[in-house]
Amino acid sequence: MRMSGPLLKVEDLTKHYPIGAGFLRKPFSAVRAVEDVSFSVEAGETLCIVGESGCGKSTVARLLMRLVDPTGGRVLIDGTDIAGLKKHELRAYRRRMQMVFQDPYSSLNPRLTAGQIITEPVENYERLSRKQREALAADLLHKVGMSPEMMHRLPSELSGGQRQRLGIARALALKPSIIIADEAVSALDVSVQAQILNLLMDLQQQLGIAFVFISHDLGVVEHLGHRVAVMYLGRIVELATCEALFAQPVHPYTEALIASAPVPDPTRVRLEAPVAGEVPSPINPPDGCAFHPRCPLAVERCRIEVPPLVPMTDGRVVACHVRAPASGLQAQSAAERDCPTVRLAGANESIRKSEKPNIT
Amino acid sequence: MQMHNTIRDEVLLDVRSLETHFYGEESVTHALGGISFQIMKGETVGVVGESGCGKSVTALSILRLLPKLTARTVGGEVRFHGQDLLKLSEQEMRKIRGGKIAMIFQDPMTSLNPVYTVGHQIAEAIQIHTGVSRSSALTEAEEMLRFVRIADPERRVSNYPYEMSGGMRQRVMIAMALACSPELLIADEPTTALDVTIQAQILRLIVDLKERTGTAVMFITHDLGVVAETCQRVIVMYAGRIVEQASVMDLFARPMHPYTQALMHSVPDRRRGRQSRLPEIPGIVPNLRDPIIGCSFAPRCPFAIDICREKTPVLRDIESGHAAACWRSEEIVCA
Secondary structure (H helix, E strand, O other), X not given: OOOOOOOEEEEEEEEEEEEOXXXXXXXXXXXXXXXXXXXXXXXXXXXXXXXXXXXXXXXXHHHHOOOOOOOEEEEEEOOEEHHHOOHHHHHHHHOOEEEEOOOOOOOOOOXXXXXXXXXXXXXXXXXXXXXXXXXXXXXXXHHOOOOHHHHHOOHHHOOHHHHHHHHHHHHHOOOOOXXXXXXXXXXXXXXXXXXXXXXXXXXHHHHXXXXXEEEOOHHHHHHHOOEEEEEEOOEEEEEEEHHHHHHOOOOHHHHHHHHXXXXXXXXXXXXXXXXXXXXXXXXXXXXXXXXXXXXXXXXXXXXXXXXXXXXXXXXOEEOEOOOEOXXXXXXXXXXXXXXXXXXXXXXXXXXXEOOOOOOO | OOOOOOOOOOEEEEEEEEEEEEEOOOOEEEEEEEEEEEEXXXXXXXXXXXXXXXXXXXXXXXXXXXXXXXXXXXXXXEEEOOEEHHHOOHHHHHHHEOOOEEEEOOXXXXXXXXXXXXXXXXXXXXXXXXXXXXXXXXXXXXXXXXXXXXXXXXXXXXXXHHHOOHHHHHHHHHHHHHOXXXXXXXXXXXXOOOOHHHHHHHHHHHXXXXXXXXXXXXXXXXXXXXXXXXXXXXXXXXXXXXXXXXXXXXXXXXXOOHHHXXXXXXXXXXXXXXXXXXXXXXXXXXXXXXXXXXXXXXXXXXXXXXXXXXXXXXXXXXXOOEEEXXXXXXXXXXX
């Protein structure tokens, strides 16, 4: 058993993809996919990573699994840095971390039966007799709420929800302590999505598995997560507990993101989009804070200096010169003093309750 | 017909008992099982439902864009200004498509031609439908880009689709669709492929432009949040049929079909508390190749009784302007 410290710790993780590199030719530029990302995950916890396309959240997932090698930084599992491990050394650690993918169609081998798919990870490590294999498959299927007869089916004979259950069963096969789920429910219809989210929460309760849950869907994240990291253009801009983040977002981007999500309540009338403009290219990110070109609060300093992640009194960290000036733990009070009422347009002003239907 | 007491008096689109089949090697899929609805002039109607419920097939059937070899509309009428589109010749239909009825699709990358500039593509649509000269069509294309709030339209007009972001491409699609001032815009999941901040921008744009041009919009989506933010009236579909139809306010305040209720409950909602179990809809969507006896939702419905399994419920007004296809709507709503 582990003694103390977080199960997974990520320190200054960075990944640059070179552009224009060739034989004997130096790359002239790089896609800065992930920059200085740090976080930790405790046993049995769900850490969510949210952000829009291109923010680097999937690259983080791939770095955690070491499906790609980092340009810099460390990924520690129980104190061991897997970024520096050799291939054979890595094998032992791969058992600890498993992954569930977004697309339940392309992530399952169409020629293997359900039973073969979910027992394959174990056979990678040890020999199983036919009996053992069937018992294991039945047990795993049971864990994800499927009947044992399903083990003889092919993926093409299963529904989208059942396939995603298979993906989860496969991830469970090696009894990992942490599962990385990259948009695991995004491709599913809401009624099926509800089933899978319930399954994930049940598994966490029964088996104490930690999740790194990557999603763009804030509703899902709020429902499932314990803590949330918000990423923008390769960096974490805010990391807080789920309650705190959704109750009171501090970073202007977090605020805009939450305000942008459509709400199934027709009495809420949106007057304007919460944030203008689009995400800049990670090849040539803006100087200073990457969000400054879209940020209504931006000041001169935001254009020049990258804001550091500053801890606030409630334990969250925020990277914003305006809302979280880098004066240590007084940050929260400073933010409150400096801009008590400055909220983004989307958060308050552009949404008002209407008593009568919005019929023109 | 129900829904006469809606917002506008003039019916723009009147779909009656529309029935579309898909033909497989050995089987026939009843993708649309006879649906009827109306869209009034200038109205925004949302069509919601999960994958395979027939919402996109409805749009394609209206515009007669179904794959010719495998699908056919076998019954019903699509009356547009009183004229049945299903009876028009292909040539006449072409004038309607992109002219009086325009459509935007989910994926703005694959629905634009990668080898022509966006200005060229918008101008092409304008030229075909209005017959103006090439140069004035191009000027108008630039104007349309400004209309959908693309920054720097003078330069953007000569961009190729790959030079634009997803949000901008969807703006181009909207510009192209609105270029000929259609009376009906069919938007099939127009923001599903976009990020949330961009989605908010595009939804706002569609609502604004709709108000300025008076175009009626048929908004197909799986996202109840999107419906709540953009639509006036909502049609809920399940297994190729309409199960509920109401104003957006009524639908969200008092859903009357068990499927609509279940759908709303299965979306994570902060009001119900984090980490709580989400209500699931048990079972799976019926296979539309098999004949369905009784209500198609009955096998998954917590309220189902004998009649539900024996007789198909018809869509009927439960309250004025609020229709549901359920034998037990009155009891369920009161419960």
